[in-house]
Amino acid sequence: xxxxxxxxxxxxxxxxxxxxxxxxxxxxxxxxxxxxxxxxxxxxxxxxxxxxxxxxxxxxxxxxxxxxxxxxxxxxxxxxxxxxxxxxxxxxxxxxxxxxxxxxxxxxxxxxxxxxxxxxxxxxxxxxxxxxxxxxxxxxxxxxxxxxxxxxxxxxxxxxxxxxxxxxxxxxxxxxxxxxxxxxxxxxxxxxxxxxxxxxxxxxxxxxxxxxxxxxxx
Ligand code: GLN
Numbered sequence: 001x002x003x004x005x006x007x008x009x010x011x012x013x014x015x016x017x018x019x020x021x022x023x024x025x026x027x028x029x030x031x032x033x034x035x036x037x038x039x040x041x042x043x044x045x046x047x048x049x050x051x052x053x054x055x056x057x058x059x060x061x062x063x064x065x066x067x068x069x070x071x072x073x074x075x076x077x078x079x080x081x082x083x084x085x086x087x088x089x090x091x092x093x094x095x096x097x098x099x100x101x102x103x104x105x106x107x108x109x110x111x112x113x114x115x116x117x118x119x120x121x122x123x124x125x126x127x128x129x130x131x132x133x134x135x136x137x138x139x140x141x142x143x144x145x146x147x148x149x150x151x152x153x154x155x156x157x158x159x160x161x162x163x164x165x166x167x168x169x170x171x172x173x174x175x176x177x178x179x180x181x182x183x184x185x186x187x188x189x190x191x192x193x194x195x196x197x198x199x200x201x202x203x204x205x206x207x208x209x210x211x212x213x214x215x216x217x218x
Pocket of ligand 1: 052053054055056057085086087088090115116146147148149
């Protein structure tokens with residue numbers, strides 16, 4: 001049995017553009033070792049990664065410039081837990097309704113998204129969202145949407161974590177991959193980050209107990 005407390009989690013936050021600092025602060029406050037990732041070598045040894053909100057076209061372009069696209073795809077293929085928020089979810093989605101021509105994407109999660117589905121920056125809004133998977137599910141999560149994407153459809157392999165009142169899907173999970181259309185890092189509520197850390201912890205413990213990838217000690 002591995003003691004849960006002994007598993008120290010190292011979480012990267014892709015720091016090419018967007019609001020990565022807020023994620024780093026929350027992760028640190030929750031006791032994880034948080035690392036800003038700009039270079040492929042900074043992915044080494046991570047247990048999980050957050051791709052923040054920002055502008056998916058810019059983040060994708062910088063991923064290519066910094067040589068991160070192939071290493072990130074390898075991380076996904078290895079089963080690393082990755083959480084994309086807003087622009088990050090667009091980058092993770094397998095298909096995007098209105099991606100720019102040639103926009104670099106990780107194109108992995110079995111969801112179909114539409115960019116800017118809720119209008120422009122000045123049409124940003126906050127809604128209390130019911131998310132049964134979070135701790136204290138009776139308390140709605142304050143979800144802040146800033147030019148966010150909507151999930152138009154999801155394959156059966158995808159668990160829908162939250163919908164707006166009109167049924168629009170805004171939070172999803174597919175195994176170790178997590179996607180949210182809104183910005184939990186500015187919500188003043190760390191329950192989504194705690195949820196992601198639980199996914200990471202479960203993945204690390206699974207890896208340790210099944211003996212995969214674990215470097216021998218001593
Ligand atoms: N509309 C942006 C995009 O297409 C995402 C906005 C956000 O991350 N807040 O990438």
